[in-house]
Amino acid sequence: MAPPRTYRAEALTLKTAPFGEADLLVTLFAREEGKLRAVAKGARRPTGKLVGHLEPLTFTRLSLNRGRNLDVVSQAQTLDNFTPLKSNLTALSKGLYVAELVDGFGSEASPNEPLLRLALDTLAALGRAPEDDLPLLYFQLHLLAVSGLLPELHCCVECRRPLEPGRHRYSAAGGGVFCPDCAAAPAVNGAPDGAGYSSGYGTGTGIGTRPLSLRALKVLRLLASRRRPADLPDLTLDEPLALELKAILTATVQYWLDREIRSNAFLNHLSRTGGGGAVSRSE
Amino acid sequence: MTLEHLPSAAPSLARLIQELNKLPGIGPKSAQRLAYYIIRLPDGEAQDLADAINAVKQSIIFCRECQNLTDANPCSVCANAQRNREQICVVEDPLDVLALERTHCYRGLYHVLHGVISPLNGIGPDQIKLKELFPRLSDGAVKEVVIATNPTLEGEATAMYISRHLAGSNVKVTHLARGLPVGGSLEYSDELTLSRAFQGRQEV
Numbered sequence: 001m002a003p004p005r006t007y008r009a010e011a012l013t014l015k016t017a018p019f020g021e022a023d024l025l026v027t028l029f030a031r032e033e034g035k036l037r038a039v040a041k042g043a044r045r046p047t048g049k050l051v052g053h054l055e056p057l058t059f060t061r062l063s064l065n066r067g068r069n070l071d072v073v074s075q076a077q078t079l080d081n082f083t084p085l086k087s088n089l090t091a092l093s094k095g096l097y098v099a100e101l102v103d104g105f106g107s108e109a110s111p112n113e114p115l116l117r118l119a120l121d122t123l124a125a126l127g128r129a130p131e132d133d134l135p136l137l138y139f140q141l142h143l144l145a146v147s148g149l150l151p152e153l154h155c156c157v158e159c160r161r162p163l164e165p166g167r168h169r170y171s172a173a174g175g176g177v178f179c180p181d182c183a184a185a186p187a188v189n190g191a192p193d194g195a196g197y198s199s200g201y202g203t204g205t206g207i208g209t210r211p212l213s214l215r216a217l218k219v220l221r222l223l224a225s226r227r228r229p230a231d232l233p234d235l236t237l238d239e240p241l242a243l244e245l246k247a248i249l250t251a252t253v254q255y256w257l258d259r260e261i262r263s264n265a266f267l268n269h270l271s272r273t274g275g276g277g278a279v280s281r282s283e
Numbered sequence: 284m285t286l287e288h289l290p291s292a293a294p295s296l297a298r299l300i301q302e303l304n305k306l307p308g309i310g311p312k313s314a315q316r317l318a319y320y321i322i323r324l325p326d327g328e329a330q331d332l333a334d335a336i337n338a339v340k341q342s343i344i345f346c347r348e349c350q351n352l353t354d355a356n357p358c359s360v361c362a363n364a365q366r367n368r369e370q371i372c373v374v375e376d377p378l379d380v381l382a383l384e385r386t387h388c389y390r391g392l393y394h395v396l397h398g399v400i401s402p403l404n405g406i407g408p409d410q411i412k413l414k415e416l417f418p419r420l421s422d423g424a425v426k427e428v429v430i431a432t433n434p435t436l437e438g439e440a441t442a443m444y445i446s447r448h449l450a451g452s453n454v455k456v457t458h459l460a461r462g463l464p465v466g467g468s469l470e471y472s473d474e475l476t477l478s479r480a481f482q483g484r485q486e487v
Contacts, residue, residue, distance in 0.1 A: 020308075046466075047464050
Protein backbone atom coordinates (compact mmCIF):
# COMPACT_ATOMS: atom_id res chain seq x y z
CA MET A 1 0.00 0.00 0.00
CA ALA A 2 1.29 3.43 -0.88
CA PRO A 3 2.29 5.64 2.09
CA PRO A 4 -0.24 8.35 2.99
CA ARG A 5 0.06 11.48 0.92
CA THR A 6 0.12 13.72 3.97
CA TYR A 7 2.07 13.09 7.16
CA ARG A 8 2.99 14.86 10.37
CA ALA A 9 6.43 15.31 11.81
CA GLU A 10 8.13 16.91 14.78
CA ALA A 11 11.39 18.34 13.60
CA LEU A 12 14.23 20.70 14.38
CA THR A 13 15.01 23.13 11.56
CA LEU A 14 18.72 22.92 10.76
CA LYS A 15 19.02 25.43 7.93
CA THR A 16 17.02 27.23 5.29
CA ALA A 17 17.84 28.52 1.84
CA PRO A 18 15.91 30.65 -0.67
CA PHE A 19 14.15 28.50 -3.27
CA GLY A 20 12.56 29.94 -6.40
CA GLU A 21 10.85 33.32 -6.27
CA ALA A 22 9.34 33.26 -2.77
CA ASP A 23 9.79 29.72 -1.44
CA LEU A 24 12.12 28.36 1.18
CA LEU A 25 14.07 25.10 1.10
CA VAL A 26 14.17 23.80 4.66
CA THR A 27 16.51 21.13 6.02
CA LEU A 28 14.91 19.44 9.01
CA PHE A 29 15.85 16.72 11.46
CA ALA A 30 12.63 14.89 12.28
CA ARG A 31 11.90 12.46 15.08
CA GLU A 32 10.63 9.65 12.85
CA GLU A 33 12.02 10.56 9.44
CA GLY A 34 15.59 11.57 10.26
CA LYS A 35 17.04 14.30 8.07
CA LEU A 36 14.67 15.55 5.42
CA ARG A 37 14.46 18.47 3.02
CA ALA A 38 11.15 20.12 2.24
CA VAL A 39 9.82 23.20 0.47
CA ALA A 40 7.76 25.86 2.24
CA LYS A 41 5.78 27.55 -0.54
CA GLY A 42 5.52 31.33 -0.35
CA ALA A 43 7.36 31.37 2.96
CA ARG A 44 9.55 34.32 2.00
CA ARG A 45 6.62 36.65 1.35
CA PRO A 46 6.05 39.20 4.15
CA THR A 47 2.64 37.68 4.86
CA GLY A 48 3.90 34.08 4.60
CA LYS A 49 2.43 32.05 7.45
CA LEU A 50 5.20 29.50 7.72
CA VAL A 51 8.49 31.38 7.82
CA GLY A 52 8.47 32.29 11.53
CA HIS A 53 7.94 28.64 12.43
CA LEU A 54 10.73 27.43 10.14
CA GLU A 55 13.64 29.62 11.22
CA PRO A 56 16.80 27.58 11.88
CA LEU A 57 17.01 26.26 15.46
CA THR A 58 13.24 26.04 15.88
CA PHE A 59 11.53 22.83 17.00
CA THR A 60 8.29 22.58 15.07
CA ARG A 61 5.29 20.33 14.53
CA LEU A 62 4.68 20.10 10.80
CA SER A 63 2.22 18.77 8.27
CA LEU A 64 3.87 17.77 5.01
CA ASN A 65 2.61 16.62 1.63
CA ARG A 66 4.71 14.08 -0.18
CA GLY A 67 6.11 15.45 -3.44
CA ARG A 68 7.84 13.81 -6.36
CA ASN A 69 11.26 15.14 -5.39
CA LEU A 70 10.77 17.27 -2.30
CA ASP A 71 7.99 17.17 0.28
CA VAL A 72 5.98 20.36 0.78
CA VAL A 73 5.30 21.92 4.18
CA SER A 74 1.60 22.71 4.45
CA GLN A 75 1.36 23.68 8.13
CA ALA A 76 3.81 24.49 10.90
CA GLN A 77 3.43 25.18 14.60
CA THR A 78 6.38 26.11 16.82
CA LEU A 79 6.93 23.78 19.79
CA ASP A 80 10.10 25.42 21.10
CA ASN A 81 11.64 28.57 19.66
CA PHE A 82 14.75 28.53 21.92
CA THR A 83 14.32 32.27 22.46
CA PRO A 84 17.07 32.61 25.14
CA LEU A 85 19.53 30.93 22.75
CA LYS A 86 18.60 33.27 19.89
CA SER A 87 18.94 36.33 22.10
CA ASN A 88 22.64 35.82 22.79
CA LEU A 89 25.28 35.91 20.04
CA THR A 90 27.60 33.38 21.70
CA ALA A 91 24.77 30.93 22.37
CA LEU A 92 23.42 31.42 18.86
CA SER A 93 26.78 30.73 17.23
CA LYS A 94 27.13 27.55 19.32
CA GLY A 95 23.56 26.59 18.36
CA LEU A 96 24.41 26.95 14.67
CA TYR A 97 27.44 24.74 15.24
CA VAL A 98 25.09 22.12 16.75
CA ALA A 99 22.78 22.44 13.73
CA GLU A 100 25.67 21.98 11.29
CA LEU A 101 26.85 18.86 13.07
CA VAL A 102 23.35 17.34 13.25
CA ASP A 103 23.10 18.03 9.52
CA GLY A 104 26.47 16.39 8.95
CA PHE A 105 25.97 13.32 11.13
CA GLY A 106 22.25 12.81 10.44
CA SER A 107 21.15 10.75 7.46
CA GLU A 108 18.10 11.05 5.27
CA ALA A 109 15.36 8.47 5.90
CA SER A 110 17.27 7.27 8.93
CA PRO A 111 15.59 8.27 12.21
CA ASN A 112 17.85 8.90 15.17
CA GLU A 113 15.74 9.95 18.14
CA PRO A 114 18.71 10.09 20.57
CA LEU A 115 20.46 12.56 18.23
CA LEU A 116 17.36 14.77 18.07
CA ARG A 117 16.95 14.60 21.86
CA LEU A 118 20.64 15.45 22.31
CA ALA A 119 20.37 18.46 19.99
CA LEU A 120 17.23 19.79 21.69
CA ASP A 121 18.69 19.32 25.18
CA THR A 122 21.93 21.03 24.13
CA LEU A 123 20.14 24.02 22.59
CA ALA A 124 18.16 24.45 25.81
CA ALA A 125 21.34 24.19 27.91
CA LEU A 126 23.13 26.73 25.70
CA GLY A 127 20.26 29.16 26.19
CA ARG A 128 20.58 28.78 29.97
CA ALA A 129 24.39 29.19 30.06
CA PRO A 130 25.72 30.80 26.84
CA GLU A 131 29.30 31.25 28.07
CA ASP A 132 29.62 27.79 29.67
CA ASP A 133 31.94 25.48 27.70
CA LEU A 134 30.47 22.26 29.06
CA PRO A 135 27.19 22.01 27.06
CA LEU A 136 28.99 22.12 23.69
CA LEU A 137 31.70 19.70 24.86
CA TYR A 138 28.92 17.41 26.11
CA PHE A 139 27.19 17.68 22.73
CA GLN A 140 30.34 16.84 20.77
CA LEU A 141 31.10 13.77 22.89
CA HIS A 142 27.53 12.47 22.91
CA LEU A 143 27.16 13.18 19.19
CA LEU A 144 29.98 10.69 18.72
CA ALA A 145 28.25 8.31 21.15
CA VAL A 146 24.84 8.34 19.39
CA SER A 147 26.63 7.88 16.08
CA GLY A 148 28.48 4.81 17.40
CA LEU A 149 31.82 6.62 17.40
CA LEU A 150 32.45 7.28 21.11
CA PRO A 151 36.21 7.25 21.75
CA GLU A 152 37.51 4.64 24.19
CA LEU A 153 38.24 6.43 27.47
CA HIS A 154 38.75 3.59 29.97
CA CYS A 155 41.10 1.08 28.29
CA CYS A 156 44.10 1.54 26.04
CA VAL A 157 42.88 1.12 22.47
CA GLU A 158 46.07 -0.79 21.62
CA CYS A 159 46.76 -3.22 24.49
CA ARG A 160 43.20 -3.12 26.02
CA ARG A 161 44.59 -2.76 29.57
CA PRO A 162 42.66 -0.40 31.90
CA LEU A 163 44.18 3.08 31.87
CA GLU A 164 46.23 4.04 34.94
CA PRO A 165 47.26 7.64 35.71
CA GLY A 166 50.15 8.52 33.39
CA ARG A 167 51.21 10.36 30.25
CA HIS A 168 48.45 9.18 27.92
CA ARG A 169 48.01 10.16 24.33
CA TYR A 170 44.83 10.49 22.30
CA SER A 171 44.07 9.72 18.69
CA ALA A 172 40.80 10.31 16.83
CA ALA A 173 41.80 7.92 14.07
CA GLY A 174 42.94 5.36 16.65
CA GLY A 175 39.56 5.50 18.37
CA GLY A 176 40.57 6.81 21.80
CA VAL A 177 43.33 6.83 24.39
CA PHE A 178 46.72 5.12 24.22
CA CYS A 179 48.48 4.15 27.45
CA PRO A 180 52.03 5.54 27.92
CA ASP A 181 53.64 2.19 26.93
CA CYS A 182 51.75 1.80 23.65
CA ALA A 183 52.05 5.51 22.82
CA ALA A 184 55.83 5.30 23.22
CA ALA A 185 56.16 2.23 20.97
CA PRO A 186 57.90 3.02 17.67
CA ALA A 187 55.63 3.73 14.74
CA VAL A 188 55.31 0.95 12.20
CA ASN A 189 54.44 3.11 9.24
CA GLY A 190 55.73 6.45 10.45
CA ALA A 191 53.37 8.74 12.32
CA PRO A 192 51.34 10.82 9.91
CA ASP A 193 49.28 13.68 11.25
CA GLY A 194 45.72 12.62 11.69
CA ALA A 195 42.84 15.11 11.92
CA GLY A 196 45.07 18.02 12.80
CA TYR A 197 46.97 16.10 15.47
CA SER A 198 50.62 16.52 15.99
CA SER A 199 52.63 13.39 15.61
CA GLY A 200 55.14 14.13 18.31
CA TYR A 201 55.91 10.51 18.69
CA GLY A 202 54.49 7.45 17.10
CA THR A 203 52.32 4.64 18.29
CA GLY A 204 52.48 1.02 17.33
CA THR A 205 49.65 1.69 14.89
CA GLY A 206 51.39 4.56 13.12
CA ILE A 207 48.48 6.92 13.91
CA GLY A 208 49.04 10.60 14.77
CA THR A 209 48.40 11.25 18.44
CA ARG A 210 48.38 14.17 20.85
CA PRO A 211 49.03 14.36 24.58
CA LEU A 212 45.99 13.94 26.82
CA SER A 213 46.20 15.33 30.34
CA LEU A 214 44.75 13.35 33.22
CA ARG A 215 42.41 16.25 34.00
CA ALA A 216 41.03 16.24 30.45
CA LEU A 217 40.56 12.46 30.56
CA LYS A 218 38.59 12.77 33.80
CA VAL A 219 36.33 15.49 32.35
CA LEU A 220 35.73 13.40 29.21
CA ARG A 221 34.71 10.42 31.36
CA LEU A 222 32.45 12.67 33.44
CA LEU A 223 30.79 14.08 30.32
CA ALA A 224 30.31 10.58 28.89
CA SER A 225 28.67 9.36 32.10
CA ARG A 226 25.91 11.99 32.18
CA ARG A 227 22.67 11.22 30.39
CA ARG A 228 21.51 14.80 29.75
CA PRO A 229 23.22 18.22 29.65
CA ALA A 230 20.93 19.27 32.52
CA ASP A 231 22.70 16.63 34.68
CA LEU A 232 26.09 18.29 34.21
CA PRO A 233 27.75 19.31 37.48
CA ASP A 234 28.53 22.91 38.32
CA LEU A 235 32.08 22.66 37.01
CA THR A 236 34.22 25.57 35.84
CA LEU A 237 37.00 24.68 33.41
CA ASP A 238 40.15 26.77 33.49
CA GLU A 239 41.28 28.07 30.09
CA PRO A 240 44.05 25.54 29.31
CA LEU A 241 41.75 22.63 30.17
CA ALA A 242 38.85 24.07 28.15
CA LEU A 243 41.17 24.62 25.16
CA GLU A 244 42.55 21.09 25.40
CA LEU A 245 39.06 19.55 25.50
CA LYS A 246 37.82 21.75 22.65
CA ALA A 247 40.81 20.83 20.51
CA ILE A 248 40.39 17.10 21.16
CA LEU A 249 36.65 16.92 20.59
CA THR A 250 36.53 19.37 17.65
CA ALA A 251 39.30 17.45 15.88
CA THR A 252 37.55 14.13 16.57
CA VAL A 253 34.20 15.38 15.26
CA GLN A 254 35.91 16.87 12.22
CA TYR A 255 37.84 13.64 11.61
CA TRP A 256 34.61 11.62 11.41
CA LEU A 257 32.71 14.29 9.50
CA ASP A 258 35.57 14.42 7.01
CA ARG A 259 34.91 17.98 5.96
CA GLU A 260 35.38 21.50 7.27
CA ILE A 261 32.91 22.63 9.95
CA ARG A 262 32.01 26.06 8.56
CA SER A 263 30.38 27.51 11.68
CA ASN A 264 33.55 26.79 13.65
CA ALA A 265 35.27 29.82 12.08
CA PHE A 266 32.74 32.27 13.54
CA LEU A 267 32.78 30.47 16.89
CA ASN A 268 36.58 30.87 16.99
CA HIS A 269 36.29 34.50 15.89
CA LEU A 270 33.94 35.23 18.79
CA SER A 271 36.11 33.46 21.35
CA ARG A 272 39.18 35.37 20.06
CA THR A 273 37.57 38.80 20.00
CA GLY A 274 34.56 38.34 22.26
CA GLY A 275 32.72 40.00 19.34
CA GLY A 276 33.50 43.19 21.15
CA GLY A 277 35.92 46.05 20.71
CA ALA A 278 34.34 49.42 21.29
CA VAL A 279 34.80 52.01 18.59
CA SER A 280 37.90 54.04 19.25
CA ARG A 281 37.37 57.75 19.62
CA SER A 282 39.76 60.33 18.25
CA GLU A 283 38.97 62.81 20.99
CA MET B 284 23.82 24.38 -20.16
CA THR B 285 26.63 24.29 -22.69
CA LEU B 286 26.82 25.10 -26.40
CA GLU B 287 26.87 21.37 -27.19
CA HIS B 288 23.34 21.12 -25.80
CA LEU B 289 22.04 23.51 -28.46
CA PRO B 290 23.30 21.87 -31.68
CA SER B 291 20.51 23.24 -33.86
CA ALA B 292 20.84 26.90 -32.77
CA ALA B 293 23.16 29.33 -34.53
CA PRO B 294 26.38 29.73 -32.50
CA SER B 295 25.66 33.38 -31.62
CA LEU B 296 22.12 32.51 -30.51
CA ALA B 297 23.34 29.52 -28.52
CA ARG B 298 25.86 31.77 -26.79
CA LEU B 299 23.15 34.30 -25.87
CA ILE B 300 20.95 31.50 -24.46
CA GLN B 301 23.90 30.16 -22.50
CA GLU B 302 24.69 33.60 -21.03
CA LEU B 303 21.06 34.31 -20.10
CA ASN B 304 20.87 30.89 -18.47
CA LYS B 305 23.53 32.05 -16.00
CA LEU B 306 21.19 34.71 -14.56
CA PRO B 307 19.52 33.91 -11.23
CA GLY B 308 16.07 32.36 -11.59
CA ILE B 309 16.48 31.85 -15.36
CA GLY B 310 16.28 28.22 -16.42
CA PRO B 311 17.06 26.83 -19.89
CA LYS B 312 13.50 27.36 -21.20
CA SER B 313 13.28 30.92 -19.92
CA ALA B 314 16.72 31.62 -21.39
CA GLN B 315 15.51 30.43 -24.79
CA ARG B 316 12.34 32.53 -24.58
CA LEU B 317 14.32 35.64 -23.61
CA ALA B 318 16.85 35.04 -26.38
CA TYR B 319 14.12 34.78 -29.04
CA TYR B 320 12.44 37.88 -27.57
CA ILE B 321 15.71 39.79 -27.90
CA ILE B 322 16.08 38.64 -31.52
CA ARG B 323 12.63 40.02 -32.29
CA LEU B 324 13.37 43.38 -30.63
CA PRO B 325 13.88 46.40 -32.92
CA ASP B 326 17.60 47.03 -33.47
CA GLY B 327 17.63 50.16 -31.33
CA GLU B 328 16.09 48.47 -28.30
CA ALA B 329 18.46 45.51 -28.39
CA GLN B 330 21.36 47.96 -28.65
CA ASP B 331 19.96 50.00 -25.72
CA LEU B 332 19.86 46.83 -23.59
CA ALA B 333 23.44 45.95 -24.50
CA ASP B 334 24.58 49.55 -23.84
CA ALA B 335 22.80 49.61 -20.46
CA ILE B 336 24.55 46.40 -19.39
CA ASN B 337 27.90 47.75 -20.55
CA ALA B 338 27.39 51.12 -18.88
CA VAL B 339 26.37 49.63 -15.55
CA LYS B 340 29.42 47.36 -15.52
CA GLN B 341 31.78 50.21 -16.38
CA SER B 342 30.40 52.96 -14.15
CA ILE B 343 28.99 51.32 -11.03
CA ILE B 344 31.33 51.38 -8.05
CA PHE B 345 31.05 51.09 -4.28
CA CYS B 346 30.46 54.42 -2.51
CA ARG B 347 33.54 55.05 -0.36
CA GLU B 348 31.27 56.11 2.55
CA CYS B 349 28.23 53.85 2.64
CA GLN B 350 29.39 51.04 0.30
CA ASN B 351 26.18 51.33 -1.72
CA LEU B 352 26.40 50.81 -5.46
CA THR B 353 26.74 54.16 -7.20
CA ASP B 354 28.12 55.89 -10.27
CA ALA B 355 29.41 58.88 -8.27
CA ASN B 356 31.74 58.83 -5.29
CA PRO B 357 30.42 59.60 -2.72
CA CYS B 358 26.89 58.56 -3.70
CA SER B 359 23.98 61.01 -3.92
CA VAL B 360 22.79 60.19 -0.38
CA CYS B 361 26.21 60.62 1.24
CA ALA B 362 26.86 63.83 -0.76
CA ASN B 363 23.51 65.35 0.20
CA ALA B 364 24.12 68.02 2.86
CA GLN B 365 20.44 67.89 3.88
CA ARG B 366 20.76 64.33 5.24
CA ASN B 367 21.07 63.83 9.00
CA ARG B 368 24.71 62.85 9.57
CA GLU B 369 24.08 61.73 13.13
CA GLN B 370 22.22 58.60 12.02
CA ILE B 371 23.46 55.64 10.02
CA CYS B 372 21.02 52.92 8.98
CA VAL B 373 22.74 49.57 8.41
CA VAL B 374 21.13 47.40 5.73
CA GLU B 375 22.01 44.06 4.13
CA ASP B 376 21.54 44.90 0.50
CA PRO B 377 21.39 47.90 -1.90
CA LEU B 378 17.73 47.02 -2.59
CA ASP B 379 16.98 47.66 1.09
CA VAL B 380 18.13 51.28 0.64
CA LEU B 381 15.61 51.69 -2.19
CA ALA B 382 12.86 50.17 -0.02
CA LEU B 383 13.62 52.50 2.90
CA GLU B 384 13.91 55.55 0.64
CA ARG B 385 10.42 54.81 -0.70
CA THR B 386 9.03 55.30 2.81
CA HIS B 387 10.26 58.96 2.93
CA CYS B 388 10.48 58.64 6.72
CA TYR B 389 14.25 58.30 7.14
CA ARG B 390 16.60 61.20 6.40
CA GLY B 391 19.88 59.86 7.76
CA LEU B 392 22.76 58.07 6.02
CA TYR B 393 23.12 54.39 5.16
CA HIS B 394 25.69 51.64 5.35
CA VAL B 395 25.27 48.65 3.05
CA LEU B 396 26.80 45.39 4.30
CA HIS B 397 26.33 43.41 1.07
CA GLY B 398 25.39 40.32 3.07
CA VAL B 399 24.96 39.14 6.62
CA ILE B 400 26.96 37.03 9.02
CA SER B 401 26.01 33.47 8.14
CA PRO B 402 28.15 30.96 10.06
CA LEU B 403 26.52 27.96 8.34
CA ASN B 404 27.65 29.32 4.98
CA GLY B 405 31.11 30.26 6.23
CA ILE B 406 30.37 34.01 6.02
CA GLY B 407 31.85 35.89 8.95
CA PRO B 408 32.28 39.60 9.74
CA ASP B 409 35.33 39.83 7.46
CA GLN B 410 33.42 38.61 4.40
CA ILE B 411 30.89 41.48 4.47
CA LYS B 412 31.42 45.25 4.59
CA LEU B 413 31.36 45.50 8.38
CA LYS B 414 34.94 46.63 8.83
CA GLU B 415 34.08 49.69 6.71
CA LEU B 416 31.30 50.63 9.16
CA PHE B 417 33.27 51.02 12.37
CA PRO B 418 35.73 53.72 11.13
CA ARG B 419 32.69 55.83 10.15
CA LEU B 420 31.70 55.94 13.81
CA SER B 421 35.09 56.84 15.23
CA ASP B 422 34.95 60.66 14.96
CA GLY B 423 31.96 60.95 17.30
CA ALA B 424 29.70 62.64 14.72
CA VAL B 425 27.36 59.66 14.48
CA LYS B 426 25.03 59.41 17.47
CA GLU B 427 22.81 56.51 16.41
CA VAL B 428 23.19 53.33 14.38
CA VAL B 429 19.84 51.94 13.23
CA ILE B 430 20.19 48.26 12.36
CA ALA B 431 17.79 47.32 9.59
CA THR B 432 18.93 43.80 8.79
CA ASN B 433 16.20 41.31 7.91
CA PRO B 434 14.46 39.65 10.88
CA THR B 435 16.06 36.30 10.07
CA LEU B 436 18.47 34.33 12.24
CA GLU B 437 21.44 35.63 10.21
CA GLY B 438 20.10 39.18 10.30
CA GLU B 439 19.69 38.96 14.08
CA ALA B 440 23.20 37.50 14.46
CA THR B 441 24.60 40.43 12.47
CA ALA B 442 22.61 42.91 14.58
CA MET B 443 23.87 41.31 17.79
CA TYR B 444 27.45 41.36 16.49
CA ILE B 445 27.27 45.10 15.65
CA SER B 446 25.60 45.83 18.97
CA ARG B 447 28.26 43.87 20.88
CA HIS B 448 31.02 45.59 18.95
CA LEU B 449 29.64 49.04 19.80
CA ALA B 450 28.99 48.28 23.46
CA GLY B 451 30.94 50.78 25.52
CA SER B 452 30.97 53.43 22.79
CA ASN B 453 28.74 56.51 22.91
CA VAL B 454 26.83 55.40 19.82
CA LYS B 455 23.19 54.49 20.46
CA VAL B 456 22.31 51.23 18.71
CA THR B 457 18.69 50.60 17.74
CA HIS B 458 17.00 48.19 15.38
CA LEU B 459 13.77 48.32 13.45
CA ALA B 460 10.65 47.16 15.29
CA ARG B 461 9.68 43.52 14.94
CA GLY B 462 6.08 42.49 14.70
CA LEU B 463 3.07 41.71 12.59
CA PRO B 464 3.11 42.52 8.88
CA VAL B 465 0.33 44.65 7.42
CA GLY B 466 -2.27 42.22 6.10
CA GLY B 467 -0.91 39.41 8.27
CA SER B 468 -2.80 37.21 10.65
CA LEU B 469 -2.37 36.89 14.42
CA GLU B 470 -3.47 33.27 14.35
CA TYR B 471 -0.66 32.13 12.09
CA SER B 472 2.11 34.20 13.68
CA ASP B 473 4.92 32.41 15.46
CA GLU B 474 5.52 32.98 19.16
CA LEU B 475 8.65 35.11 18.71
CA THR B 476 6.98 37.52 16.29
CA LEU B 477 3.92 37.79 18.52
CA SER B 478 5.93 38.34 21.69
CA ARG B 479 8.03 41.05 19.99
CA ALA B 480 4.90 42.66 18.59
CA PHE B 481 3.47 42.65 22.09
CA GLN B 482 6.64 44.15 23.57
CA GLY B 483 6.57 46.89 20.94
CA ARG B 484 2.89 47.75 21.36
CA GLN B 485 2.00 51.43 21.09
CA GLU B 486 -0.71 53.63 22.46
CA VAL B 487 -3.50 54.09 19.93
